[in-house]
Amino acid sequence: MIIDETELKAMREKTNRHLRLRELLLDHSRQANLIVMTLPIPRKGGVSAPLYMAWLECLTRDMPPFMLVRGNQTSVLTFYS
Numbered sequence: 001m002i003i004d005e006t007e008l009k010a011m012r013e014k015t016n017r018h019l020r021l022r023e024l025l026l027d028h029s030r031q032a033n034l035i036v037m038t039l040p041i042p043r044k045g046g047v048s049a050p051l052y053m054a055w056l057e058c059l060t061r062d063m064p065p066f067m068l069v070r071g072n073q074t075s076v077l078t079f080y081s
Contacts, residue, residue: 039068
């Protein structure tokens with residue numbers, strides 16, 4: 001699928017935010033053995049799948065191993081015996 005030009009213009013600010021996040025990841029995590037980050041969750045109907053996947057590709061390309069984690073907005077405490 002191709003990213004629509006009008007969507008790309010409409011999402012320019014969010015795209016720039018993802019690019020800035022990549023810069024910060026490169027500055028602070030380039031030598032990491034593993035990067036764990038919360039998966040950016042798109043709003044339903046807010047962004048197309050191709051653009052969302054492009055953002056994820058931008059964040060993770062040529063980086064150390066990356067684990068994107070998604071929660072369900074519920075706090076969880078785990079106790080080990």
